Amino acid sequence: MNIYSVLLLIIGFISLTGCEYGPNASRGFSLPEGDAANGQQVLVKHKCLACHTLEGVSDDTIEPELATLVQLGGRTTKVTTYAELVTSIINPSHKIAQGYMLDSVSESGKSKMRNYNDVMTVTELVDLVTFLQPTYKVKPNEYTPYGRYY
Numbered sequence: 001m002n003i004y005s006v007l008l009l010i011i012g013f014i015s016l017t018g019c020e021y022g023p024n025a026s027r028g029f030s031l032p033e034g035d036a037a038n039g040q041q042v043l044v045k046h047k048c049l050a051c052h053t054l055e056g057v058s059d060d061t062i063e064p065e066l067a068t069l070v071q072l073g074g075r076t077t078k079v080t081t082y083a084e085l086v087t088s089i090i091n092p093s094h095k096i097a098q099g100y101m102l103d104s105v106s107e108s109g110k111s112k113m114r115n116y117n118d119v120m121t122v123t124e125l126v127d128l129v130t131f132l133q134p135t136y137k138v139k140p141n142e143y144t145p146y147g148r149y150y
């Protein structure tokens with residue numbers, strides 16, 4: 001192992017662990033317990049279903065605003081945390097949803113999602129996230145079945 005590989009290892013280690021510290025770390029983030037039943041009403045009130053689908057929730061009065069609706073909830077390969085959901089709602093462009101054509105969900109790198117930061121109360125946000133989080137179910141990784149060699 002030469003000096004460069006040692007340096008690379010150190011840099012790699014810092015970049016992997018680095019984000020746990022510093023002013024942008026999610027350390028210390030904690031939501032008060034919200035009211036899930038009210039959260040469902042918040043979802044309908046703020047017309048999230050104009051651009052989203054969520055199993056078990058529908059609103060016949062709504063006009064779709066996107067050609068491809070973005071699914072909320074459902075099965076993912078990793079836990080969707082409260083912090084990630086809050087971020088998705090108050091800062092949608094931070095991480096663009098996976099599994100969609102980029103230009104159907106974003107425009108020049110920015111999410112097509114509406115900004116709610118001046119119209120949604122914090123209580124509504126907490127209730128909404130309390131309602132949404134359990135709708136994400138973790139599915140175990142599936143292994144690719146390979147044929148056997150004889």
Ligand code: HEC
Pocket residue numbers: 043046047048049050051052065066070071072085088089092093095096097098104105106111112113114116128
């Ligand atoms: C005008 C359309 C529009 C409306 C209205 C809208 N969204 Fe979105 N939302 C999007 C788009 C497009 C994406 C995918 C791009 C992204 O990740 O920001 C998205 C992404 C999300 C994500 C991340 C999904 C993922 O799989 O990563 C969450 C959570 C979300 N929205 C919640 C909401 C909630 C809650 C509301 C209502 C308060 C809402 N959205 C209203 C368009 C919308």
